[in-house]
Amino acid sequence: MKNKYKDLPRWIVFAIAAFVMNFPVISTLSTALKTNAEISRDPGLWVHAPTLNNFAVVLQVTERLNIFSYLHNSLVASLIGSILPILVCFPMAYAVARRGYGTDVIFPTVVNLRAMPLIIFAIPLYMMYQTVGLLDTRLGLGLILAVVNLPLALLLLINAINDVPYELDEAARMDGARIFTILVKVVFPICLPTLATVFIFSFITAWNEFLFGLMLTTSEAVPMTVGASFFFSSGGGGGQWGVAAAVIIVASLPPVVLGVLMYKHISRSMTAGAVKG
Amino acid sequence: MGTIELKNVTKSFGPVAVIKGVSLTAEEGEFVVFVGPSGCGKSTLLRLIAGLEETSGGSIHIDGKDVTELDPNHRGLSMVFQSYALYPHMTVYGNIAFALKTAGVAKLEIDRKVRAAAETLKLTPYLDRKPKDLSGGQRQRVAIGRAIVRQPKGFLFDEPLSNLDAALRTQTRIEIANLHKELGATMVYVTHDQIEAMTLADKIVVLNDGEVMQIGSPKELYYAPKNTFVAQFIGSPKMNLLPRASYGGGAMHYQDGVKIDIGHMDGTPSIVGVRPEDISLCPLGEAELSASVTHNEFHGADNNVFVSVPGIGSLNVRANGKLDLQNGQPVGLVLDKSQLHYFDENGVRT
Numbered sequence A: 001m002k003n004k005y006k007d008l009p010r011w012i013v014f015a016i017a018a019f020v021m022n023f024p025v026i027s028t029l030s031t032a033l034k035t036n037a038e039i040s041r042d043p044g045l046w047v048h049a050p051t052l053n054n055f056a057v058v059l060q061v062t063e064r065l066n067i068f069s070y071l072h073n074s075l076v077a078s079l080i081g082s083i084l085p086i087l088v089c090f091p092m093a094y095a096v097a098r099r100g101y102g103t104d105v106i107f108p109t110v111v112n113l114r115a116m117p118l119i120i121f122a123i124p125l126y127m128m129y130q131t132v133g134l135l136d137t138r139l140g141l142g143l144i145l146a147v148v149n150l151p152l153a154l155l156l157l158i159n160a161i162n163d164v165p166y167e168l169d170e171a172a173r174m175d176g177a178r179i180f181t182i183l184v185k186v187v188f189p190i191c192l193p194t195l196a197t198v199f200i201f202s203f204i205t206a207w208n209e210f211l212f213g214l215m216l217t218t219s220e221a222v223p224m225t226v227g228a229s230f231f232f233s234s235g236g237g238g239g240q241w242g243v244a245a246a247v248i249i250v251a252s253l254p255p256v257v258l259g260v261l262m263y264k265h266i267s268r269s270m271t272a273g274a275v276k277g
Numbered sequence B: 001m002g003t004i005e006l007k008n009v010t011k012s013f014g015p016v017a018v019i020k021g022v023s024l025t026a027e028e029g030e031f032v033v034f035v036g037p038s039g040c041g042k043s044t045l046l047r048l049i050a051g052l053e054e055t056s057g058g059s060i061h062i063d064g065k066d067v068t069e070l071d072p073n074h075r076g077l078s079m080v081f082q083s084y085a086l087y088p089h090m091t092v093y094g095n096i097a098f099a100l101k102t103a104g105v106a107k108l109e110i111d112r113k114v115r116a117a118a119e120t121l122k123l124t125p126y127l128d129r130k131p132k133d134l135s136g137g138q139r140q141r142v143a144i145g146r147a148i149v150r151q152p153k154g155f156l157f158d159e160p161l162s163n164l165d166a167a168l169r170t171q172t173r174i175e176i177a178n179l180h181k182e183l184g185a186t187m188v189y190v191t192h193d194q195i196e197a198m199t200l201a202d203k204i205v206v207l208n209d210g211e212v213m214q215i216g217s218p219k220e221l222y223y224a225p226k227n228t229f230v231a232q233f234i235g236s237p238k239m240n241l242l243p244r245a246s247y248g249g250g251a252m253h254y255q256d257g258v259k260i261d262i263g264h265m266d267g268t269p270s271i272v273g274v275r276p277e278d279i280s281l282c283p284l285g286e287a288e289l290s291a292s293v294t295h296n297e298f299h300g301a302d303n304n305v306f307v308s309v310p311g312i313g314s315l316n317v318r319a320n321g322k323l324d325l326q327n328g329q330p331v332g333l334v335l336d337k338s339q340l341h342y343f344d345e346n347g348v349r350t
Helices: A002-006 A008-021 A023-032 A036-041 A053-059 A067-099 A106-113 A118-132 A138-163 A166-174 A179-190 A192-208 A211-216 A224-231 A241-266 B042-050 B092-102 B107-120 B136-148 B166-183 B194-200 B218-223 B228-233
Strands: B004-013 B016-026 B031-035 B057-062 B077-080 B154-158 B186-191 B203-208 B211-216 B246-248 B251-253 B259-261 B271-274 B279-282 B289-298 B302-309 B313-320 B330-335 B341-343
Touching: A008 A023, A023 A241, A036 A241, A053 A241, A067 A106, A067 A138, A067 A179, A067 A192, A067 A224, A067 A241, A106 A138, A118 A138, A118 A211, A138 A192, A138 A211, A166 A179, A166 B077, A179 A192, A192 A224, A192 A241, A211 A224, A224 A241, B004 B042, B016 B042, B016 B057, B016 B203, B016 B211, B031 B042, B031 B194, B042 B077, B042 B154, B042 B186, B077 B136, B092 B107, B092 B136, B107 B136, B136 B166, B166 B194, B186 B194, B194 B218, B203 B218, B203 B228, B211 B218, B211 B228, B228 B271, B228 B341, B279 B313, B302 B330
Parallel strands: B031 B186, B031 B203, B077 B154, B154 B186
Antiparallel strands: B004 B016, B004 B057, B203 B211, B246 B251, B251 B259, B271 B341, B279 B330, B289 B302, B289 B330, B302 B313
């Protein structure tokens, strides 16, 4: 019995912290479940008469608003924006980590991209996209999201490959493996936890990106973030807070589900048992 | 199949010469051990043979064919790494099968060979386990399994036992010796442990500072070391080297009028070497040298006794473990004259 209550203060602190940190989410969820009348009458967290009406409005496809199209656009662009950096950065990270290529110029330059305000890309990119016909396409949006995610992916993957004992590469070379086999069969599987981390972070960043979505798309490739803003005043007149909250909830679900599904892969170490520690 | 020959091989990292012109031959089926202190270049030499490092000069031949410029996988050698270097994401089966899969061997053939190797190394019950679920000794055996499954021309071992505890090391040493007998393959083995070298080797190569000090059988190295470095490196406890002295009248003359009769010599020895077991303790009346005990280590069967000899200095004596010796106790010493080693002033055997 003693043990049962020993952890109680700890759990109380956890609960308070979780509540405070998730307050915006809880508040949005509560708003999404209220009627417009209740929202204006009682802005508190408690929902007196829960309703799914706001969700019904959001999921309704109209001429002007199509949430499924926005979700589809976001999904495709985010997958391009999260998988492409991995495909590009993994071999590059290997070259940087193992051979020391590009450590003087390329690596710092790429990582510094992260420090730049993204708006700096806006004007040249718009003009370039116009020329090559990438404006308002999922591929175009995905490509720039990949650039946004590149620095972090490279940084994390270089560290991951540095953690793979070099003797494994040498053992594979003795076993007759060429560089491609070493990369695919030995280094890649060992780096899976980091690759999962890179994928999740990149996907979430890409999914939540607003600036390029707003700038580079107009109708065909509008992503969820931009599409959500269309709902805010969808009814005409004042803000439709219930609908806005519902659309935010729907928009947040995919990255949250992805995060939950892949969470266990993030922090797992793969190198246990490879070499004597 | 399996002759490995090095001809004047050199290796430099930048301006630092690590291997300074090494020539040696590992005959077919021979167990050759590279031994030397840390940093002597023995692991680098092994990596040069493996092809994991490029030579700066000289050439390496396997079965008469020049392989100096060949990739590691084209040399037909297998290597067991000090840290095992097992693929952590593969099972024991996957680890052993990897080289065969890479070589495009048929599945059934791979299965047969992997199971045969596992049987030899008593790994059959562990084939489905990952390396992290194995003990140190089992991981070591997987590393060996990975090496033998390819049926290479020769095996390279880079300090394979250094991560094992003392008991397991002795056991694995015996297993490696048995494996060598069973396979009859050429093996090149790097260690800093001279007991491993003595027990396993057909031929020992003693290295120091990137140069070969001596190549020979364990007995040759023990009984006829070519120089003072080999004399002191091989044997435990190490050989006593008496201080430099002048030779004349059939005797070595030390300070304070102390002399040791050694009879007529052709050369002019400057340094006398004597192994601890070739010095006996005796009553002072019968002694050739008188000494006093400064420190005694009880090893069970033996006492490892340190004595101080006036005019000569400290000597190490292996005495019967049953003797009860006290610090400061005066003792007499007799040297076995037939077992003395003589070196000139440059430390080279005369």
